[in-house]
Amino acid sequence: MYSCNYILIFVFCTISFVSGQKYRFVYSYMSIPDTLNKNNIINENMVLEIDKDKSVFISQRKMISDSVMAEDAKKGIMTMPDENINTRYIIVKKYPDFKTNLITDEFSTSYRFIISDDRSLHWVLLPEKRTIGNYECQKAELDFAGRKWIAWFTEEIPFNDGPYKFKGLPGLIIEIKDLSNSHGFQLQGMKKIEDKSVPVIIDEKKKIRSFTFKDFVTFYKEYRKDPAKEFRQRVLSGDVYYESEEKRQEHMKLIESLRKERVKKDNNIIELDLLK
Template sequence: MKKIGIIVLALLMQHISAQANRFVYQVTMKPDAENKNDIKTENAYLDISAEKSLFYSENRYKRDSILQKAFQGGRGRGSVSREQMEGVRTNINYSVEKDKANQKTYFKDRIGRDIYTYEEDRPLNWKMSSETTKIGEYKVQKATADFAGRTWTAWFTTDLPYQDGPYKFGGLPGLIVKVEDDKGDYSFDLMKNYKIAEIVTLNQFGNTLKVKRAEYVKQQEKFKTDPMAFMQSGGGGFPAPPQPGGGRGGNQNPAEMRKRMEERVKEEAKKNSNPIELQ
């Protein structure tokens, strides 16, 4: 009996250590450079396990789940209503994975039909401050860093044993509870955390292309400038938005559909003229 008790205890400990923790951040963004009053707010998850962490949008996860169910049911994207998709709109279409063993950070984002992924090649050089305060239940300490064209202020806590944070941020002696840029355009605020069984696997519709960061930026600009030329050159396309009532506008003139898609992409680019990374 004693041996069985030890085995059960060992299995229980193994199960506990295999669990992951989910930290929910409220992300506040001003993505439109010409309209700073247009403030977007949504939740994002930072899932942390012993091996890695994954940062992604709550709405993106919900949206992908809706699409996955539609495809698995053999109905296709056309069966998803416009209302369903509107309810899970997100400004955070990317995901960030940090590999703890190799100390590498990988960024993934969709351009057209394909997913582009690159390894972050710029270090985060934090300047530690002795300044401390309290945010919620946590005692936090201040640190600052210049990254991707913005100056960031982070508040981290050693109460939580993770050298991690939202987006590409991490590498401090504790978990980042809050981080914001000095212009007030972007802010990540920890709201709550809880245990989960394991880190989710995000659905990746389309091909995944591994590139250098400079190539990703180049392809992104090409897509924004001329999405149709990007599609025709083999850079990937994008599906037509689902139509009300489940249709895909099959009776529409193809040239008219292409024009509408192009206008939609350009309008989206205009609304995202103040990205989180300025350089």
Template structure:
């Protein structure tokens, strides 16, 4: 099956403007637990203007939430119920690249805000003479230091696309496999296919600030983003506190089957959940964001 998918790609490159590269991303979010390894299916959607790298499950979960909210707003509902899919993706961040300048943007949410962060660093690759075969691809080794980790990549010149998963690009071909030297993060190409144009849309909430929904990201520099990241780590419920301070704003959450609506209790549980999540997610892909 892999061979068919790979061989099909060469015909697609000639005729298709939109191509999806599918990667299996294995990562260990908690460095203190050897059994914390997780797997996420990631898409790298490529067209003539650039690429977008994102989680399959997160995209599907966001789409379900958006459709539910649209229906509620169209029906004239006075209150909006938002239910996050328990099977939603672990990876929320996305990466966009533009061609031919290969500018790199991180799309990241912090609390109730989203940011589009222009990356001012690019991987500087050292290409090795080492070569081998991965599935039907002849690949060559390259290494780089990026964002606090040492990375090993295998790329193929059989596919004339100088791109790859996450923020990795700039090699003379498509990245087939890339992993950090600790084995904590590994992205491996699993398939390639032709697709129709995909569009993740931001919808009009008619002035309502609805928690857990996709927001249009604010364009910021990496320095500005790091400032916001620090603020979030110090106070992860600041955005929710601002929402609850608005007139006639109410938020209900479900904790182990119990519905909680008291603002102080909502904030307390949400802050505990956010801090627990940060504690468990101590082995991020970027040790130096």
């Protein structure tokens, strides 16, 4: 259980934006991971922290968990990550060219992946406008990663950024969702911040594997075919100890079954074209 001192409170109101200052935007993220169970709707808060040279996009629950882990580590205490984190990746966009990296340890117990993504986003600006909160917003459309997206952005918040990998509009994205209503982000609040940046916990036991996006696509397709491959290799090499051969076989079968079932139910990922 985390201390209430880590709970972040935001107000969706008009603030003045000054160059060089740091801002934190909170988005609600709605997703439907399984097309065969559309009643299973996951809602979570995501944080977009914008600094002068980069932005960081991270699950609010992960941000809090990582903050606790970082503070405990200073005291020599080992704390496990929050088991209820849904979105485990972190996305970093470097300014001014918006070079985008996705950082995750979701696919490996031994490696942390850094996946660079230099795909361009080809927005279509539309004349339609509406007011969201206190901001006048304009509509834009985008075909990206196997989905068609509808976004609303405002030039009154002068950042060409947004949730996830979305970027490049002439103002901050306030709302964006795909036409199937499987994934959507909605701005909930914002504030200036003076504290330290979002922590990115580095597990010293894990090595870094860097991928171009093209190479990651190849890896990901193989991973979905056999999500327990790395674990099985570790077991067969003796990295994992078992009391008996029977226990080893039993545990391997369990892990393979659980991971295959998880992949099977995760069939509506945000970048849908990775499944093709």
